[in-house]
């Protein structure tokens with residue numbers, strides 16, 4: 001498993017505003033979009049491309065185009081939905097599939113309540129979007145769905161992660177081609193399964209239920 005933690009002052013600045021409890025939902029939503037575009041740039045560094053010949057006004061040359069089959073982008077509902085637009089702005093030809101997962105507040109294990117993914121993901125590169133990698137249960141579950149359908153490699157893009165969550169995904173996904181791109185690696189999980197220092201509940205802060 002490869003882990004890449006973004007180290008960029010703009011990302012850290014935007015994350016700081018996002019973490020601030022006084023930041024209201026509309027600002028929170030637009031910051032998630034901005035952060036996503038910055039992280040998507042990093043996360044797509046290994047997107048597969050194929051040579052493409054074109055004619056410029058001066059000569060012919062060989063460039064590249066995103067290879068077929070198209071990448072699949074999978075936001076984990078709810079909170080991952082806030083990251084989707086930032087990703088599709090950068091990779092407009094990607095296909096989008098959906099996974100709805102919610103954590104049980106007591107056991108912290110995720111249940112899947114919605115799934116709309118292509119049946120066959122053979123040879124597909126997949127990108128999972130979820131702002132929070134807390135215990136890692138949701139991300140592991142989502143990645144398992146994709147590999148079970150034949151995905152080749154899966155890259156997750158998360159705003160915040162924990163050492164505990166990374167460890168769990170690494171253990172669960174052993175032997176798989178997995179990359180995790182994080183805006184920041186936080187200190188730890190607390191006894192309620194929240195990331196510390198974190199930013200609270202991303203779904204609630206995005207969709208105004210607090």
Ligand code: PRP
Nearest residue numbers: 078079102103133134135136137138203
């Ligand atoms: C949150 C978050 C992740 C998950 C992370 O979702 O958005 O999906 O928990 O926790 P984990 O790493 O411990 O699995 P939540 O269940 O609160 O649903 P929501 O996105 O609908 O708010």
